[in-house]
Amino acid sequence: MSPSPCAGDRVIGKTSDLTISVFCLAINRLSLSLKSKHDMTYCLGIITNDGLVMAADSRTNAGVDYISTYQKLFDFSHPGERVLLLCSAGNLSVTQGVVSELEKDLKVQEDTNLHNITSMYEVARYIGGKLRKIQEYDEVWLKKDGIEAQCSLLLGGQIQGQNPELFLIYSQGNFIHATSDTPFLQIGETKYGKPILDRTLSYNTNLESAAKCALLSIDSTMKSNISVGPPINLIMYEKDSLAIKHRLRLRLGDPYLAKIRQLWEESLKQAFDCIPHINWQHREDDSPENILID
């Protein structure tokens, strides 16, 4: 199944007209609300001293017999004035509903829309409100058939004159933001891709390395879990540039993706071979002191 026209339109930052948008919203609800029971994906946001990285896979499934591709990374930027990137995971009908609402407010130039809100905090609050609205609209009907309306969003961006920020908006519409202590936030199928972030990433990591780390984190997840799959979408945003200059889309079987995976596997195997065999003669000393290791 190919992506719906609405998803595609939103992704490239173009706006279809309101009629189409509302039509798509209706179609999405009709066709997807009953199917997105096991919707899973993996999205990742990283904030560093030098900017932001946002990455997402594109797999949506409602059980193993209904696997399809939907882009989960949306660009709502207004180049030169603000950069706004959104990633979504969870019930597809809800997250598509949120994106449609955001787009509609932009199109009809609502008093409050993504291009006139004055801080990233307020943007997160506004998107959280849209999430609540869609859930209120659908939740009773979904719950009636035991379908989860849960979803979550990552919001990264920068408004002119302010610092870049990265938020995780929960299914309840509340949110947290990343700090220099924990410079990444994940949604969806987060566990497989976390070890590499924990081991290689800090707030001071240079932006190119952070982007590489994001790609390897998603690739590790794809390797271990079929609910996460290509195309991978990746954006690297340089602080204060107020424009997206680096973006990448890697489809299944892309030779570049295959090459990176092969290189990473070889490097990992070499790293593994560097570790000496276990010293079975090692005896636990009797010291009761437990030294915490990070």
Next chain:
Amino acid sequence: MSPSPCAGDRVIGKTSDLTISVFCLAINRLSLSLKSKHDMTYCLGIITNDGLVMAADSRTNAGVDYISTYQKLFDFSHPGERVLLLCSAGNLSVTQGVVSELEKDLKVQEDTNLHNITSMYEVARYIGGKLRKIQEYDEVWLKKDGIEAQCSLLLGGQIQGQNPELFLIYSQGNFIHATSDTPFLQIGETKYGKPILDRTLSYNTNLESAAKCALLSIDSTMKSNISVGPPINLIMYEKDSLAIKHRLRLRLGDPYLAKIRQLWEESLKQAFDCIPHINWQHREDDSPENILID
């Protein structure tokens, strides 16, 4: 809270008398059935051409304010005739109940016990039966208060004249066994530690490397998730030796564990640095063909 005497006794293969065992069973039920709501751990079994590796952490928690240490790797071997290793994850009162039952049958020399069953398949069936028995006994009372009785077990071993085998026994008492296609089985908090297994392990991996891989898999999980923690218990069993000659216990802060972790982090970082920066000029070609990459 220190481990109960029953857990300790079982671990080192000694048998306390029946009275103590039954007493412990009662105490465990009393003290833990209401607490083991979020019990989590990570255990791993690997089977290769040359033998078996079994590994487990020791952390038990019933929420972040009740974290304690219980060994999850049990040795029921009869050296020279059979090797039987068991790892447990899930509701601690249920898994301790199963272990107590197995021990009791050995002690009173039941017609069917772990030392006289004639195949690994029958051993798995027998242990699955014990699991069902304990769950039947407790389940209604646990469910009444919304407590999960779910748990799972890994069984690895060899009986003289037969091949080594590795089983995963589900909470329902049914089970699967590992094959050369998928030479490892995991229970508990399995996701963080899976990427390294997927990337470095096969049925033909030599046994020392498989043991190292198990240690790194558990260490990766500990690094990323606080519900998994030391001491780590690790056993390597060489096919046809019918005796456990290699075992390791690594407590929190053990200098050897810290050294391995540091080495692995350095090697991983080197591997990461070997990967070139992302080629942002890469353009997706228009080929509709999707080459599956493994």
